[in-house]
Amino acid sequence: MAKGSERDLATMLGDPKKAIAAMTVPMLVSYVVMEVNLFVDTFWTSGLGPEASSAISTVAPLYAIFGAFGVGLGVAASATISFRLGKGDKEGASALAGNTMALGVLVSVAVSAAVFLLMGPLMDFMGADDIADLGREYIMPFVLTSWALILHSIVAGILRAEGGGRRSMAVLVTSAVVNMALDPILIYVLGFGLTGAAAATSFSAMAATAVGLSWYRSGKMNLRLTRKCFILTKEGIMDIVGVFIPRTTESLINNVIIIVQRVFVIACAGTIGVMYFNMPWRFVMLGCIPAQAIGASMIPVCSSALGQGRPDKMTEGVRYSVKLTLLVSAALSVIIIVFADQMVSAFTYSESMAEHKETLAWVLRLYGFALVPFALTSLGSSVLQALRRSKMATGVTFVWAFVKLAAVYVASLYSFETVIYALVLCHYVILAMMAAVVYREIKMKKNSASSTSI
Template sequence: MTAEENVSILLGNPKVAIHKLALPLILSLLVSQANVIADRAWCSGLGVDAMAAIAVVIPIYMTIVGLGSGLGVGASAIVSRMIGAEDKDKACNAASQALLFGLIFVIILTPLLLISQKGILTILGAGDVMDMANSYLTVYSICAIIILMNGAIGGILNGQGATSLSTIMMIVMAVSNIVLDPVFIYGLDMGVRGAAIATVIATVFSLLVGAYFIMSRRTYLTIDRKHMRYEKEQMRMVSVAAIPQMIEYAVMYAMNAVLNVIVINTGGSEGLTVYSTPDNLIDLIVIPAMAIGSALVPVASSAFGQKDIGRMRASFRYALILSISAVIGLALITELFSEQALYIFTYSEEMAALRPKMVHALQIMCLYSALFAFTPICSGYLQAMGRPNYSVLCAVWRNLALITSYIALASFMGMDGIFWGLVLGHTIGASTILSVTLLTQNRLKKRIGSDSIPQSTQ
């Protein structure tokens, strides 16, 4: 499909556009999650301590990934909005400013991570697995620039409707990681540190592929040397769109670290393994919602650029119904085959002893998956409407609700309280973000009707 055809789909029927953009993203996220599962599956052979070390570090790693993804979503919203307004040159400038912003940000972030990581791991309850966790995290801290820029380039591709190209990036990364994992973990006897090195090398391959797509003029937007200079107004637009989204992702994953501490205090390192392993399968179940939410951003943003509130509302309504239906279907299948789904994580004798507890946890966790589906759809729509800050506030509120639910229910139900706390917290979060989104949509309809665009989108 040509670059012009991608843009034509982006600006056309919203249902068709969401399907065309979401399907490659679903494949991309499936491959990405297969990447995480491969890490856990290979490392499960190292025992419970290795799995606990990974569980402690993963929220920090995902926070770094989330910062890149947040920058990518912000860039996607601005780029697609400029394309919708038929201003290709501004779209090219916005893409280049997103890359420059990411570079500046990560130069500041990397030394802060390296200086503070032991303290962070102590707070997160690494305890007996501190050395293993620190070794695992150091690789990601040093290579944060690779992880963050990979997310930014993927977002720029998505913003111009080239989701198939961003999917190729993810496939390259996942296949490389799956191949490299056993080599570094067992072949070179590097343990969990080897898993991190394999992931970083795979991310480098993905980044190089994405850079090639952009620089080789295979996409609608081309970033030339003239675009790679600081432009105050374009940088402001990118910052306004990207920073709240980066904060939202960072809050979401950082709060996961806090939740892990509560889990450790309730059930120890074994409890963390029982909690985090089924949660990986929930991440698989909600992939359609995540993909559809990402597809909604450029579709609704381009409609916003055209000031077409009808197409915006139609895209949101369709995305919400489609994502909830898909997640409920997958949750029912997982509920029925929960023991079989967990086998890949419990093949070793030590892990097999925990399988019944994991099955019990997974069956409860499946109940919250449909509630989680509201988050990426509403968050993406708020970003498209130029109100990413509302999404951030909803994310903070949802995570505070989760923390409160965990603490309250775990105090008298133990680990079961943690699992049911997920259901309660996401019920509160889903109802809140849906209400905020609908109110924002109604206000935006009045603004567009009076030809007034929110300040944050100008």
Template sequence: METSHKSVATLLGDPKKAILKISGPMMLAMFMQTLYNLVDAIWVAGLGPNALAAVGGFFPIFMIIISLATGLGIGTNAVVAQRIGAKDKSGAESAAKVAILLVLMLGAGVTFLSLISIKSALILMGQTGEVLTLCLQYSYIVLPFTIVFMLTNVANAILRAEGDAKRAMMVIVIGSVLNVALDPIFIYLLKLGVAGAAYATVISAAVSLSMAMYWFFIRKDMYLDLSFRKNQLDFSFLWKILSIGIPASLAQLSMSIAIFILNKFASIAAGAKGLAVFTSAWRIINFGTVPMLGISAAVTSVVGAAYGAGDMNKLEKAHFYAIKLGLMIGISVMAIVQIFSKQIAFLFAYSREGSAIFNDIVNALRVLSLFLPGTPFGMLTSAMFQGIGHGVKSLIVTIFRTIILQVFFCWFFVSVMKVGLQGVWWGIVIGNLTNAVVAFSWGKSVIRKLKNSKRV
């Protein structure tokens, strides 16, 4: 039990050390997950464009499931961390168990609905012929494991809520590495094609979940005892988890919707070339935001514990320190992209055909990298809102950035000012920076009110 108790001690101790110790492993986990998504696509690409289109066609459906799972994980993380901070161990255990039951029920419902509607949904999305057949083959293997994906997210959230970032990292990293290793075996060695990619995905997810379940229910060396024979469940935690989790899920979906709209603007500005430039440059910018995601996971846990303990000074320190850390990382990554923009662009434009968009990618990277320093102000304030249970505020911050500001400025520069592709890049950057100012100011105001109410 010593590992978990040390993790809880870290969570409840110096907020700066807690942010560092939790965010480090989570950064690595997020990086490995991002890398796995890229490598997985590369393995499938070897089967040809139809296979790649089939797996890509399933991606929007899978993103809805993952968005729901991620949101519920964030809600679980915040509520459990709050009870740990309040030194209410039995309440934290009850909240964690309620979350597990919630995911089991929702997972079963989502699995049933997705299986009976997947074919119609894919046809509605425009899939036909061999691509539709391959996509259904992939879907019918992955969808029955919906509960596994959702439970893994919640198990990971419980680990983070305890401050046990190392094990939370292991769940993600081992699953990602295993998936990358199994892909070539199932796809090419066993000659299962697209089905092989699906089997690699579900097996790696099942192994990740099995690790967490082993720690929780067999080894039982966690801080929280999740045995369902102990204590009665307090279902009042259900609404608390959902009040944070549902807005967090919608926030995740809003980001996917925003990318779809931004793709449209890039296409309007410069056709297929604009789309190729945007998707190439945005992959690099996404890599730059991976450390922010790790810090964001830490913020929700540390802020949640501080809020539960009623220590608003610690809450404020955790929020501000996380933003300073994120800002330093954002500036560093931006500088790297600025310096090596030509070398990075060459990765996407090394062919004779690709050389035609080389300069456009260089320009996109140089402008879009300005997006990174402003990101922590909005993203980490949103995570702070989740930690204190203000899920709707978190959702508003995300939607304000993704769907309102970025889309508005892109529309203004592309459709009104007729700036072309440059308008897309500057629209994204200006929208993000505007949101950074508004979100951070709002976050400071909320923390100030919490501190004042505590003094009364």
């Protein structure tokens, strides 16, 4: 075993503040590179015209389904494996890692079949017949390579589970860099258009998965992935799905919200409204990267603290994460609001897109006010994953879905501008809901630990 992996594990099991800080930096770098990759994707595909951009925005929820399952399994791996490592059970942790990957391959087959069957009906439901062919052109490569899209997220989650933040970063950065290199070649040089953009993403996921698995094949990690680890067991499946199903359901609910939202947006602003609605949000996602990095780092640290029987360390880690997220997201919110016009210039460099710059900047400026509640809500969900109370996060998301869709529906009866105002206000509603649930769950966990020790 390499000394580096032993040191990473010792850091994760030590001071929660130092552990979260140590893992957050590489996670932040990897997430920034991934988001830059999305911007580069948008840069290249926007050169294909507004129809192509609208098609990508319209079918984005379908692509996000693959991501939802990958992230769900990655979070499940991070939470469950780190808990076992906190208890000192490396053999059980290794078995969970292998079980998660095996389950990921099986899930990818089912998800591909579902997306293929739902693709046509969903395009019809959203009223996007004019760009349906372009949407199918973009989605099909993902249907054929979903195993790679899901596995690379799982491998990154397993690496985080044993404190390997830098190695997890390498996996995610590999995916982004390969994608950015392939985009112009496949889209323009070889002339594959939207199919080329999707294929670049798929090939990059394969490369990232190969990088992550190479470390386990070399025997340098704390976990030992033998053939036996990949044989699914009832105990392993129950452990994984306890986090995976609620976390994935949460993501799928969000994707359903996005799909239905698009129906309301198209009804009041046409298919071009989807572009106005979606493109500026990418800057908010970019601004949420620190919160995502902090949350991804906090999950294994706080989960391992619970495995050690130390709820005080868990609470300290959560408190530190909240303060850090609030500080960073507030600063980034101000930057987005002030520099909205300059930011959307990246998407409006072509003549066909220039006329849309003013509207895109206005939407982005309003979205800037949603960044802080969005970031803190995302962190709240991560806290519940660490507490292994994923069902509570799903419950909050379920209620949020009804509140948000009702607000957007009513707003769409008036104007597109009203929809944006409603969306921003809704993010403050879900933050209040999530904060109340997280506070209660932490209090219950501490009380439970106190009564057990007595």
